[in-house]
Structures are given as C-alpha cells and as structure tokens.
Amino acid sequence: MPGLVSIYDLTRQDMEEIFEDTEKRLNAQPRKELSGKIVSLAFFEPSTRTYLSFETAAKKLGAEVIGFTGEEAISVAKGESLADTVRMLENYSDIIVMRHRFDGAAKFASRVTSKPVINAGDGKHEHPTQTLIDLFTVRRNFGFIDNLTFGLLGDLKYARVVNSLLRGLKAFRPKLAYLISPEPLAARREILEELNYPYREVREPHEVIGEVDVLYVTRIQKERFVDEQEYERVKESYKVDLKLVEQMKKDAIILHALPRVQEIDRRVDKDKRAKYFEQASYGVPIRMSVLVKYGVEKA
Amino acid sequence: MPGLVSIYDLTRQDMEEIFEDTEKRLNAQPRKELSGKIVSLAFFEPSTRTYLSFETAAKKLGAEVIGFTGEEAISVAKGESLADTVRMLENYSDIIVMRHRFDGAAKFASRVTSKPVINAGDGKHEHPTQTLIDLFTVRRNFGFIDNLTFGLLGDLKYARVVNSLLRGLKAFRPKLAYLISPEPLAARREILEELNYPYREVREPHEVIGEVDVLYVTRIQKERFVDEQEYERVKESYKVDLKLVEQMKKDAIILHALPRVQEIDRRVDKDKRAKYFEQASYGVPIRMSVLVKYGVEKA
C-alpha cells in the first residue's frame, strides 16, 4: 500500500502539516500514539545512525520495534527474494521502514505488502524523511522556505539526499539553486529535467558562495573517481573551511545530513551558521510525525 | 528445567490445547500476559526470520526481549562454554529461546538452567515450534490432522523441520507418509524406526503426488552432494512447479517452512493450494501460545 516512498508522495500542504506537527513535538512530552503497534526496521543496507533515529522515534511513541541492520542485514536476504522477506515483515509488523542498496526497493516493497512502507534510503534514488528534516531546519531558521537561494555542494550524482531535496523543493518556490560539484559528480540530467525552479550548475564554490542562503554539503566519495589524483585535486576545493565560510552571508545556514568525514572542517562547528547538529536534532521528532501519519491513519 | 526441547515433550492433548489457544489469538487483541517478564533470544546460529518471529510474539505479550543473532552470535561463545553462557542468560531472563548449530544444544541447556528453554532449532535435530505451526496449518485447512496422506519432499536427511514433523505426527493418526527424496538425502533410519504410522520412501514425486493431501517441501541443498552434476540432475525433479501442482488433488495443500529459494516456482504462489504464506502467518500466534504456556505456568 502507499507509504512514503518518494518525497513526491507529499504535497506542499502535507509537508507543512508534518512541519507543524513536528513543531508541537519539540518541547512536548511524547504521547503513546503508536501504543500496541509494531514497527519493523528492515535495513538491508547497514546504517546505525538512521536506524537508531527511527528506533528512537518509534519507541518514544510507545511502539515496539523489531528489525535488523549491520551484518545481519546481509544474511537476511541470502537466497530469499525481497518479496518473500517483505511478506514476512508484513506478518510481524504494522509499518515497515526500509533501507536497501537498490534504487526502487521501497517502491517494490510497497507494491507487495498491505502495510505502509517508509523509505529510509534506497540506493542512490531517494531518502524522503531526510528531506523533511532538511526543509524543517530551513523553515525553523528562516521562518519560510520560498525565495531562498540554495547551494548544494559536493557529490550531486550519487547522493540520494540530493535527489530527494531537489525534488522536495519543487513544492516550494526557491529563488535559485546552485548545483556546485566537480564535473564527474554533477547532478543527473533526468533529475534536472524534472525541476520547476531556476538552477545553475557551478564548478567552483567561491564563485557563488556569497549569494547562498542555505549551503547543503554532501561528502565527495573517493571511490567515485577513476583518477585518484583528480580526487585529491577536487577534494580540497569542495571542503567547507573557515575561509569559505567567511565569504558567506551573515544569516546563511550550513546543513549536512551527517555523518561527515572531512568535507566540513571541524573549526566551522563553532560558527553560528553551522546548523548541522541542530538539523540532526530534528531527526527523531520529524520521524515521529511521519510514523504517526502513516501508522495511525491506518488504524 | 523442562521446556520445549523436542516435539516429544508435548502430548496430543498438549498440542490440541496450544492449537485452541492459538485459534483464540488469531483475531484478538493481544493481552500483556508476559508483562514484567524478560525473554532472551539466544541465537548462536543466525536466523533473522525465526528471531523476529519470537521477538514479535514476546513483545506482543508485553515481555521485554534481550538477545543476539547474526554475527554477534558467533563472538558470544568465543572461548566460553555453553554452560557458562546459559548461566548468564538465566540471570537476565525468565525464558530462554535458543537456536544452536549443535544437535542437542537445547536439551543440554535445559539441564544447566532452572529457567524454561524453548528450542528454536538445534543443528539437524529438531525445531518443535515449527512443527506446531505446520500442524496448526493442516488443522486450519482440513479441520483435523488424522487420516491424511502426507508427502515430505526434498532434503529429509538434514532438515530438522522434517525430524520434528515426522515425530510430531506420531501423536496423530496419519493415513500414510510418503518420504520423497533423492537417495543421498533420504530420511534417517533412526527416525524411521521411531515412527508408529505407515510410511513409504519414494524417489520420484510424480509417482505419488496425486494421492497426497499435504505436500511439505524443503530445500535441497547443493552442498550436500558430492557430485555437482548429480545435484543439477535431481534439483529439477524435486522442484514444485505448475506441472507438478496440476497433478495434485483439488483440496490438497502445499506447505514450506520458508525461506524458500528455488524449490517452489513463484508461479505456484497464486494457486489456491499454496498455503506457505498462510502457514508463515501462524508463526507469531503459535509462538505466543508457547511462550505463555512455558512462561506463565512458572509464575
């Protein structure tokens, strides 16, 4: 059945309702809205951070959680078809949260099962709850999402958070999106063709950094480069350091889905524009809103 | 202390009481019958499917669950004796559910600890809760278990579900059991000598498939064959495909403990005789009955 497979499954109004619901959760004691429900976390691709975030959200709502991640994740599907595994989870749980290394896995699962499926990342395709966290952080800091200039920096080709964010912005009216990446990691044509707002591809962060309201940083992965020397060369120019941050607007914000490795200098953490830890703190309440939306509407 | 180590631990009346208890659970809201209890799931041999099934059953009953499976399972016993590990679990929990790769591990554990032990599979020996699920599915479909003709197909030598099922049937009055397997995977002599009902060993499924009421399929494991060509040859003749199913009685049923790999053609899933997904759906309620039987009688 339908769940949250793509950020396209949500209208602007849906998102705004989630944001308002999340606002209310920020300083409130959680209520047991999912009491008696079982949430399964099927992380075929290991991810401790996202797993713990969904687990915490579900438990705060009074749900029981079952699931797997880490090395188990690899053995669970050994020889068994994804369809059979999803049918098993359907027997055990009321909502299925799924991460998988294949693009489209969550959509496939949602067709096999009668339980709502929440996509917690499928291959290089999408990661819609991360986009809700990203946009919520923008809204908390600016009060709105429209009319801002975004700068997406780093790997725009393989990072699923970028796909979901670029698509999620279509529900709003961004002034402009700068897509800042080395050529081998440029955003995919098919995503760009979907966009309904102005964007511009840029190779050098310094060219545009002064115009950006929201800088969204992703990791540049070494393994994406055929030529290691090429990687070593570009790596430095895409690193967010104090020198780059100095050129930013005073009220700009810097986001990152975390974990980060080297792409943001640790000295930037103390700059008041660094909002990635604040952003991370919205993971649990946003996912509580999402779990309630899909888990309780069904009840 | 005594627990459910072998299907022999249960009389026909015990099983029928479990089946009646399970019937009541099928459409009822679970009650917190194990509230305040801790169930430990000690899966020394990884099994995500069985682990999640017991975990779900325990949590629906209000118990807390601790335990391990997957790769952890291997490190837990590193150097430590099984007896010491069981004594540790005894300190932490009220019921111990154990899977282990050695035959007899659950029996050994039940001698070391004063807490009830539920065998969730020990080597190639037994898997009694699976047999309860199997027999319950037969009973739900026919209304009874006696006087039926069973056909056990595939690996009858190493599959512990087969041992437990053959033994479990002794409490009933099966008309006949066909044991259908390639010669290298024939049922063990010592099991056959225990049986108190008619059985016949067969090499070709087509010979007897038309007489069978319950077809119980297990996987044929490649690694059991010395000669790979031999495996390739037999594999096909033990595959349940549309052609084989066509020859079955109209009201026969096909069971499989899952996960399946290639031994049942996916096109069979749509045939109304395919009951393995229904069978899988009884895993949680049967295990709830078992946990209550052993966890509450002690209280």
Place this chain on the structure above:
Amino acid sequence: MPGLVSIYDLTRQDMEEIFEDTEKRLNAQPRKELSGKIVSLAFFEPSTRTYLSFETAAKKLGAEVIGFTGEEAISVAKGESLADTVRMLENYSDIIVMRHRFDGAAKFASRVTSKPVINAGDGKHEHPTQTLIDLFTVRRNFGFIDNLTFGLLGDLKYARVVNSLLRGLKAFRPKLAYLISPEPLAARREILEELNYPYREVREPHEVIGEVDVLYVTRIQKERFVDEQEYERVKESYKVDLKLVEQMKKDAIILHALPRVQEIDRRVDKDKRAKYFEQASYGVPIRMSVLVKYGVEKA
C-alpha cells in the same frame, strides 16, 4: 557532563549508598523508575555479556534501550569522529553507556555531551560498574570490605577490571593486596603508585594462597606473551584448580568477572568458595542502581 567514568568518581559513601540500594533490589519487584527514558548502549567494542546486563537492567527499570554492539559496532564509527557519534547519541537518549577499545574514550565522551556517560569498559583503563559488582559480592559474603586480604591473580597489566578494583579498594581499608602474576603481566607502576594500602607482588600463587580472603582471578591471555613456550609454562601455575583451592581458607571466596576460559577448572564450580556465579547474578541489580543514580538525579 559528569557520569561514572572512573571508580574514582565515587566516594566510599557513594558506593555504600549504591550497595544499600542494590540490597533492596535483590528480592523486590522492579519499579519503572526510568519510565519514559531512553538508555543508549554504545558498544564500539563488542561485548554481548556486558551489553545484555545493561540492557536487562535498563528494561527492568522501564527504560527504552537503543544501541549497538557486535559487528555493527565497527561500522558505526567508520570515518566519523567519536565526538560526532556521541552528539548523535545525545539527540536520541537520556543516558549513554559506552564501551570502547581506547583508554579514556568514556571521559572524552563525557566532555562532549550534556548527558551522563557510564563507562562500560574503556580499553585497558577502567570498568567501574564491574568493580561495584566485585565489591558488592565481597560485602554480601563477609558483611564488610575492610581488613580483608585480597589476592589478584593472573593478568594484572592489561585487565581493566584489575585497575578499577585496585583503585576502588582505596575507598576502603584492605589489610593487604597480593598481586600474583607472571612477570610480563605484572601490575602497572603508575597504578601501584596511586595505592594507599599495603600490597605485595608475588610470582607464585602457592606462596600466599593460604592467607587470602578474596581471590580475584583474571584470564592470562596468550597473545600477551612474546614467547609461546613461556606462556605454556606459566599458564598452568596460574590455573585455579582443586589442588590450589584446597590450600585456601575455609571462608575465603573466589571471584571472576567472567567469561572464564581455562583459568578456573570447572570442578572448582562446586566448591562452596566459588562465588563467581553469585557475583554474576549481581550484575543486573548493581547496574539498575547505577542507572537510577545517574538517570534520575538528572530528571
């Protein structure tokens, strides 16, 4: 913020309050003192035994538990700094229980986060909750901890439980501590310099075993020896067997933090001086006291 990083964080009075609190828990139904709290178990170094002990303690208190151990533990920190991982856990939980292979990891974590950190073992440095279990077992058996002769046997150099115990005894007035080990595994100079009570280093257990009230055994790890023949030679003289136990005082006690491998002969288990299984049974109630002390004082 401050938590339980070293046994030095507790005064004698703190410890005695914990012991009295634990006494009350031994035969009482647990109360949901941590209801609504989330305890995270961050086991960067795998340890099923300690993990399950803390998990059981937290769940008995009504807390929700999230966390990782086993193989996941290795991937969680892949590339990410410990500080960033701790900040993540801070978002998810009210108390952080941490095991890590680096000395000082818990202290570092406690500086990064505003949540209390409980050290569940950091490298070869400390393991303070184990010391509370050890001292509590002494107190339960003798009624007091002062004026006893201790014999610490085995690896005194790398075993963190030894460091914490030697330090923890400073809050009491032990009569004497015999440090019994082969030369390559002798206690560290810097620990000995901290002690405020009499101790004597000994090479042969037989020399002093008759004087000891509390024999504390640790495993001698083969990998610590450069010369394997040397290991084979010393191994036997540090094994607690019936012959050694025969020479002990009638009311002496033998402790071991478990898991044990070969260092205590299984036939010793039946001797009434063997208290290591009793000691293990105090793991959960002691950790319940600790979790309540740090988790509720904050509320």
